Amino acid sequence: MLTVFLQFLFSGLTVGSVYALVGMGFNIIYNATSIINLAQGEFVVIGGLLMWFFLESCKLPFLLAVALTILSAGLVALIMERLTIRPLKTNDLLIMIMVTVAVAIVMRGLLMFKFGKEPYSFAAFTEGDPLVIGGAVIQLQTLWVLGITGTCILALYAFFNLTIAGKAMRACSFDPTAASLVGIPVSRMIMFSFILSAMVGAIGGIAITPISLMEYDKGPMLAVKGFCAAMMGGLGRGRGAVVGGLTIGVLESMTAGYIHSGLKDAVALLILLSILFFRPAGLFGNAAMQRLKGH
Amino acid sequence: MMNFFKATLAVTLLLMISVSFAAAQEPIRIGAILSVTGAASFLGEPEKNTVIMLKEQINKAGGINGRPLEVIVEDSKSDETQAVLAAKKLIERDKVVAIIGPSTTGESMAVISTMMQNKVMLISAAAGTGITLPVKERYWIFKTAQYDMSAVEAIYYELKKKGIVKVGIITITTGFGDAGRKALQEIASQYGISIVADERYGPKDSDMTAQLTKIRAAGAQAVINWSVGPGQVVVTKNWHALKMGIPLYQSHGWGSKKNIELAGKAAEGVIAPLGRVVIWDKLPEKHIQKALLKKYVTEYEARFKGEPGQFGAHAYDAMQMIAEALKKVGPDRQKLRDYVENNLKNWPGAGGVYNMSPSDHCGLDKNAFEMVVVKNGDWMLLK
Amino acid sequence: MVYALPNLTDDSYFITLMIFSGINAIVAIGLCILMGSAGQVSLGQAGFYGIGAYASSVLSQSFGLPVVISMLCAAVISGIAAVILAAPSLRLKGHYLAVATLGFGEIIHIILNEFGPGGPSGFGDIPALSAGGFVLTTPAHVAWVVWGILLLLMIFSLNMLNARPGRALRALHGSETACNAMGLDVVGLKIKVFVLSAVYASIAGSLYAHYVSFISPSSFTLFHSVLLLMMVVLGGITTVWGGLVGAVIITLLPETLKAFEELDVLVYGLILTLSLLFLRRGIVPIVTAKIHSLLVRRNA
Incomplete structure (x- = not known):
């Protein structure tokens, strides 16, 4: 009985860690711009597919492939921000969000053109049999994903709270005008936030591809789940996305295990909705902060 | 008048020829x-x-x-x-x-x-x-x-030969998976087979361990997965990681070398009813x-x-x-x-x-x- | 009556495009009122569209109700669903309202997948549109009905927006606090607008189902909700004409891009991106402003 429960839990953590990584990317851009970047899922796909390209097609060493993949994703984000977000010069969030939708469609078109429609995968980071805990198995790659998620959180926390650049980036979100008055280059900060979130997305893509495979049109589903994770934890809260993602993942697998697998997404969404209704700022959100930001 | 008639006739004929030529x-x-x-x-x-x-x-x-x-x-x-x-x-x-x-x-x-x-x-x-x-x-x-019924029959026929009577099915929530699910349910009793677990997953899901665990807990003697796309590879990998100890059957959508490649050693032992287009080189020379x-x-x-x-x-x-x-x-x-x-x-x-x-x-x-x-x-x- | 209307063209491909444009436009103008006038975002409009399609199909096929009655019942069901969703969602704003509606739309999709007749495979042989014994058999007749309903809803919407409710809505978009201070029933107004947009979507969904005669959950996804949002933003959210124009463009665009074959997704995305960048306010507001300035110059 306990074994079965543990297995559901591990399965939930595997899925949840994927959502958490995507959710974190949403938070970075949201923190700097208040934009919801719906192309976030595509960055994850770019991560997975480019990693395959560098690793399996170009036969590059693992770490070099990782570095190239992350840099390329950052470059794509830079181009995206320069060509679409910056020239927009509007405060209308709706338009900006729709632009990210349109950009996501362009990226999907390009990915399909380059990689075709079939799924891709590469070997897990470490070879070996899955870990057995209390009779339940957990894949080694899941541990990698969890570890990477944790590292990203710590790194981002340190960046946003301890470095000048990070603090400046947060200031841009609270009040762009005031931020520029105190000499923060707001538009450069927005660009950095896009690059950073794309890199986090790409890291996520690299980490999850051995588990879930990657194909050109996985982005929208990842974006929706990641968005829900970020919302559940409270938009803009780094660790909120992680807790949100893991919560949704575990809820899904518990529903699949104990209720009915066809309803797993519905139950997770219902719980998300009730959290929104009863605690609109999310589990970790701060209501006063939300008012300050005018949302 | 006669000339005009002739000219018209000639033009008409010419047109007819060119039309039929076209x-x-x-x-x-x-x-x-x-x-x-x-x-x-x-x-x-x-x-x-x-x-x-x-x-x-x-x-x-x-x-x-x-x-x-x-x-x-x-x-x-x-x-x-x-x-x-x-x-x-x-x-x-x-x-x-x-x-x-x-x-x-x-x-x-x-x-x-x-x-x-x-x-x-x-x-x-x-x-x-x-x-x-x-x-x-x-x-x-x-x-x-x-x-779909034919593929299901082929699998059930095989199961019956092996004396397997309890199966767990896991299907994708698309038209393909749903049609397979209905066929699996419809004719199970004709082959003396009972479906002890009926699990599903979405087309972009990344882990099906929970569903497979439930199938194992229900005492199934075989798993039948009905899907196409990445889902069937993920199920295969999860089935392998769980060391379920019962055979995994896939639908006829499994017939791509790419799946074996993606699933790696996890694919070993997976059984599926496949069209001959996939295994043409294994057919006897005289096969029609x-x-x-x-x-x-x-x-x-x-x-x-x-x-x-x-x-x-x-x-x-x-x-x-x-x-x-x-x-x-x-x-x-x-x-x-x-x-x-x-x-x-x-x-x-x-x-x-x-x-x-x-x-x-x-x-x-x-x-x-x-x-x-x-x-x-x-x-x-x-x- | 419809039989008496002229057959303007025999090209049923073109007519079918017009039918789908009209159906999308009905949802889009509802969304326009919700977003442009009341300032609310919905990512769950495909949910109401789906309820309209499924409820009307089931009522007319399994329960044998006349199609018109089924459509009205479906609209009522969608309205009730909208009230249930609106009541708690109204406390939410911006992204949070968006995610609440997104969640609603996805839940409807899952319910249709799990419990809808036919499950993910969908179900067919849905009765054709009919009223009082007249069955609409040809696409041309359906097109007249769809665009007729669209016209009626347009007139209704324009009248409403120009009268007292419209002014209240615009005030709501401007400042909710001021509205409260002025004694406007903000909550009631928001619920009404939400229900209105849901009913529009439901009617469109019913029309779709009775025309195509086959539906499956895959037509009622988040992707469709986003597409509807795109129609409204592209056409211009400040006027219901924007919804109409946006819907027609977004429906026709993929057809005209067929020549690009596999690159059509790419070209489609590029066109959307460029239009959003350069026609930020929406096509209709920009064009009307241009015409207006031309007229003013001529008069001056």
């Missing part, structure tokens, strides 16, 4: 509605390639009795609305004499009323039972994909399908990336049926339909040996499948 060169048009992009692009891609390749071969060999064959491929984007629009366009604008596709059951169902109203033959590449049944209301509709499959698969693989697989074969057969009918009875919508219904007996195709009749617009049964197991990274006939 007619000889005028291509015969058929249409194809395929899910080239979108969620079902894994079906539409090989189907489109196959259709294009066959068209070129037919035209190179002199076309249809001297007239070139033109195939207009419409991408339905795996979307039912787009499929309906494509059917209307092909019939109204392009005046096609028959249509191949659509690739999925949902899209095929969506275009049926259009085809029936316009009296144009459709040879669907999708498997759903409702596409060709009830035959009375599907006068213009045929399909080349085997019934061997020669045409060898030609089809080798030419396809030489020209395109990847393999035609089960789904390419559906388009292959649809195209060959229409081409043969066109050669025999000409580009007449009614005659084409009648030919396909009545004249394809013991007709070897890539998907199986067809026996079309007024009561069966599919013409395939479970003999279209071979039970195949994955061994050392390759297919092996299960005997």
Whole structure:
């Protein structure tokens, strides 16, 4: 009985860690711009597919492939921000969000053109049999994903709270005008936030591809789940996305295990909705902060 | 006056000659509605390639009795609305004499009323039972994909031989998975099999361990997964990681070398009913399908990336049926339909040996499948 | 009556495009009122569209109700669903309202997948549109009905927006606090607008189902909700004409891009991106402003 429960839990953590990584990317851009970047899922796909390209097609060493993949994703984000977000010069969030939708469609078109429609995968980071805990198995790659998620959180926390650049980036979100008055280059900060979130997305893509495979049109589903994770934890809260993602993942697998697998997404969404209704700022959100930001 | 009459006659004659001359060169048009992009692009891609390749071969060999064959491929984007629009366009604008596709059951169902109203033959590449049944209301509709029921029968027949009576099924929540699920449930009792767990997952889900754990806890003696796309690889990997100790059966959608490649050693021992197009090289030389499959698969693989697989074969057969009918009875919508219904007996195709009749617009049964197991990274006939 | 209307063209492909444009436009103008006038975002409009399609199909097919009655019942059901969703969602704003509606739309999709007749495979043989014994058989007749309903809803919407409710809505978009201070029933107003947009979507969904005669859950996804949003933003959210124009463009665009074959997704995305960048306010507001300035110059 306990074994079965543990297995559901591990399965939930595997899925949840994927959502958490995507959710974190949403938070970075949201923190700097208040934009919801719906192309976030595509960055994850770019991560997975480019990693395959560098690793399996170009036969590059693992770490070099990782570095190239992350840099390329950052470059794509830079181009995206320069060509679409910056020239927009509007405060209308709706338009900006729709632009990210349109950009996501362009990226999907390009990915399909380059990689075709079939799924891709590469070997897990470490070879070996899955870990057995209390009779339940957990894949080694899941541990990698969890570890990477944790590292990203710590790194981002340190960046946003301890470095000048990070603090400046947060200031841009609270009040762009005031931020520029105190000499923060707001538009450069927005660009950095896009690059950073794309890199986090790409890291996520690299980490999850051995588990879930990657194909050109996985982005929208990842974006929706990641968005829900970020919302559940409270938009803009780094660790909120992680807790949100893991919560949704575990809820899904518990529903699949104990209720009915066809309803797993519905139950997770219902719980998300009730959290929104009863605690609109999310589990970790701060209501006063939300008012300050005018949302 | 006489001169004028003569001149008119000459011009008319000249016109008639040029018209008939043009007619000889005028291509015969058929249409194809395929899910080239979108969620079902894994079906539409090989189907489109196959259709294009066959068209070129037919035209190179002199076309249809001297007239070139033109195939207009419409991408339905795996979307039912787009499929309906494509059917209307092909019939109204392009005046096609028959249509191949659509690739999925949902899209095929969506275009049926259009085809029936316009009296144009459709040879669907999708498997759903409702596409060709009830035959009375599907006068213009045929399909080349085997019934899901046939694949299920092939699996259940195998299970019965092994004395397995309790199975857990896990299906994808798309039309493909749902059709398989219904077929699995419908005829389980005929084979003395009881379904002890009925699990599902979404097309983009990344882990199915929870569902498989539940199947194991329910005491199943075998797992049957019904899906196409990445889901079947993820299930295979999870099944392997859990060391479930019971065999895993996949649907006929499993028949791609790519799946073995992606699942790696996890794929070892996975059993599935597959069409002969996947294992043509393992067939005995004298098999009725061997020669045409060898030609089809080798030419396809030489020209395109990847393999035609089960789904390419559906388009292959649809195209060959229409081409043969066109050669025999000409580009007449009614005659084409009648030919396909009545004249394809013991007709070897890539998907199986067809026996079309007024009561069966599919013409395939479970003999279209071979039970195949994955061994050392390759297919092996299960005997 | 419809039978008496002329057949303007025999090209049923073109007519079918017009039918789908009209159906999308009905949803889009509802969304326009919700977003442009009341300032609320919905990512769940496909949910109401799906309820309209399924409820009307089931009522007319399984329960044998006349199609018109089924459509009205479906609209009522969608309205009730909208009230249930609106009541708790109204406390939410911006992204949070968006995610609440997104969640609603996805839940509807899952319910249709799990419990809808036919499950993910969908179901067919849905009765054609009919009223009082007249069955609409040809696409041309359906097109007249769809565009007729669209016209009626347009007139209704324009009248409403120009009268007292419209002014209240615009005030709501401007400042909710001021509205409260002025004694406007903000909550009631928001619920009404939400229900109105849901009813529009439901009617469109019913029309779709009875025309195509086959539906499956895959037509009622988040992707469709986003597409509807795109129509409204592209056309211009400040006027219901924007919804109409946006819907027609977005429906026709993929058809005209067929020539690009596999690159059509790419070209489609590029066109959307460029239009959003350069026609930020929406096509209709920009064009009307241009015409207006031309007229003013001529008069001056």
